[in-house]
Amino acid sequence: MxxxxxxxxxxxxxxxxxxxxxxxxxxxxxxxxxxxxxxxxxxxxxxxxxxxxxxxxxxxxxxxxxxxxxxxDPTVLLERLEGRRQMLDQLMPQLRSMYNRAKGKPQIRFYEGIEGIRTALRDTLTTTGEPKVMHGILSMEELMQTPGKEEMDLYIEDRIKHGIWLNVIRSEQKDVEPIWPSSPDLMRSLRYCPPHMVLSMTTFIYDQRVCLISSKKENYGLIIDSVEFATMQRTLFNAIWELSRPAG
Incomplete structure (x- = not known):
């Protein structure tokens, strides 16, 4: 080209x-x-x-x-694109909400491969709740493989920049490193679910959306945009949260 x-x-x-x-x-x-x-x-x-x-x-x-x-200087082109990207990031939740109301039915988006997982993961940063609180069930073992620690570190950094607090439940058996603790600075509250529960798939619940991140074996990201589904998943999360013990 x-x-x-x-x-x-x-x-x-x-x-x-x-x-x-x-x-x-x-x-x-x-x-x-x-x-x-x-x-x-x-x-x-x-x-x-x-x-x-x-x-x-x-x-x-x-x-x-x-x-x-x-x-x-041609670098103005990069600044121009970055400015438009930031503007679209801000507008996307409102535009998506308008679109979904007009369609009147849930939206399901499937993303395949590592790039698809990154896309699905980044969508969680568009939450517009007040305050910005996201609920997550994370499997560290799977996330360390896909998308990998480096990508997750960048994601966590951006989540903090966006001012999004994460309430997260993990299975202690699935932790592979002593990282990602409860921390006000990292805007994270961690609880471990009961030992008989093994949570091996990552799920994020934010606004009216649910993001699912598979293991490396199945290698996909899935976003379900549905008020009813998100409400049900949030209810299930809260039930497990009450059964789980605070970390630390």
Whole structure:
């Protein structure tokens, strides 16, 4: 895929692409020169350059009675994408809620493989509850294999950044390292379920969604978006929570 096709995937296409690359090549030049380099007439170029300026990709200014174009550092593209990603992260819970209300039925999303598990896991960070409290049943043994400790450490760090408290139940038999304890700093409250209960699949309950993470053997993530299902799972979690002993 060449540069034109790659930039087209993020909306820099047609006259926008021609003018932006011309501005990069010329550095700083009058609008007429940039338009000529791009093979466009000035009247067409003005509107497109205004859009590029709104995106922060070029700066337009006057000098000696002429309007000049100055291309900005291409790293602006990364900042632009990151800003949009953060905005979508904030909007996604509300948009999803509107979508589900309109559909009037549960939504089930299946994600296969390690990337799918990462996607399902990251969805749990979109909770919008007040306060942000998530319930989890975790199997450390399985999580250490898939998605792995490094990915889980990043996930925990991001959970804390998002201000999400986790009430978590684990089976002591499934713990493989002395980590992930109860901790106010780590926004986690841990309890161990009774010894006769072996919880070997990871489940997160947040808002009206339930996220299931399989073992490495089955290798999938599953998100069920359903008020009734989430309510039932939360009730079951609370019942096990009352039977479980606080860690530490």
């Amino acid at each position: 060449d540069i034109a096709k790659k930039l087209a995937t993020i909306g820099i296409t047609g006259s926008l692409y021609k003018l932006y690359t011309a501005a990069i090549e010329l550095g700083e030049a009058p609008i007429a020169d940039v338009a000529a380099r791009a093979g466009l007439v000035r009247t067409t170029a003005y509107d497109a350059l205004s859009r590029l300026e709104q995106e922060g990709l070029v700066v337009l200014h006057h000098r000696h009675g002429k309007r000049y174009v100055e291309a900005q």
